[in-house]
Amino acid sequence: MTERTITSKEIVNAFRFRHATKEFDPTRTISDDDFNTILEAARLSPSSCGYEAWKFLVVQNREFREELKEISWGAQGQLPTASHFVIILARTMEDTKYDSDYVRNQMINVQGYPEEVFEQIKGSYKAFQEEGLKLLENERTMLDWAGKQTYIALANMMTVAAMLGIDSCPIEGFDLEKVQQLLAEKDLLEGGKLAVSVMVAFGYRAGEPKREKRRKLMEEIVQWIE
Numbered sequence: 001m002t003e004r005t006i007t008s009k010e011i012v013n014a015f016r017f018r019h020a021t022k023e024f025d026p027t028r029t030i031s032d033d034d035f036n037t038i039l040e041a042a043r044l045s046p047s048s049c050g051y052e053a054w055k056f057l058v059v060q061n062r063e064f065r066e067e068l069k070e071i072s073w074g075a076q077g078q079l080p081t082a083s084h085f086v087i088i089l090a091r092t093m094e095d096t097k098y099d100s101d102y103v104r105n106q107m108i109n110v111q112g113y114p115e116e117v118f119e120q121i122k123g124s125y126k127a128f129q130e131e132g133l134k135l136l137e138n139e140r141t142m143l144d145w146a147g148k149q150t151y152i153a154l155a156n157m158m159t160v161a162a163m164l165g166i167d168s169c170p171i172e173g174f175d176l177e178k179v180q181q182l183l184a185e186k187d188l189l190e191g192g193k194l195a196v197s198v199m200v201a202f203g204y205r206a207g208e209p210k211r212e213k214r215r216k217l218m219e220e221i222v223q224w225i226e
Helices: 007-019 030-043 062-069 100-109 114-131 139-161 176-185
Strands: 054-058 085-089 167-171 194-203
Touching: 007 139, 030 054, 030 139, 054 139, 062 176, 085 139, 085 176, 100 114, 139 167, 139 194, 176 194
Parallel strands: none
Antiparallel strands: 054 085, 085 194, 167 194
C-alpha cells in the first residue's frame, strides 16, 4: 500500500479554509476517528523541555456546556452548536517547577531517562527556569510559560481539523476566575495543579464566512537575515 503525499497546495488550502467559526451546524457530528486524530495531534505536539504541561477536557455534557455559556461571552454561538468542545488546561507551578514530582515522573517514567541522568539534567532545568527565562519570579509567570505550550497543541489541533474539512474556533472570551471556580467545583483541576488556558470548539460550519480571509503580505512580516 502506497502512502499518499500531502501537497503544498493542500496544506495552504487547509489554512485558507480555516476560519473562526462562530456557529456550527448542530445536526452534524465529527466522527470518532476524525476527532481522535485531532486529539492525537495535541498529544504529539512539542512542549518546552518535553514537560507536556497540559490536559484536555472534552466537554460533551449539555448541562455543563450551559453552565459554561453563562460565563463565556466569547462562546455563545459555539457552545450550543459545536460537535466537540475542548477546554485546554495548563499545569501550574506546583507541577512545572524543575524539582516537582510531576517533572520527575515525566522525565523518568514517560520520557524514559534513567534516574541518574535525570538528576544530572535537573540542574539545567533549574538554570533555565531561574536564570534563562526567569520563570520562577511568581506563579503567574510559570503559568504563562505553561500556557504558551498549550497554544502549540491548540494550533496543531485546528490545523489538523482543517485538513480533515472540520471547522474550529479558538476561544479566549470567558471569565477566567468563574470558569476556574466552576472546574474546581467539579474537581477537574487536580487540586490546583491545573488552570484554564484556552478553549476551542470543533464542528461543521452552519454557513460560509461573511468576509474573505485577509492577511498582511509576506514581505510585511518576514525579514531574511543572510
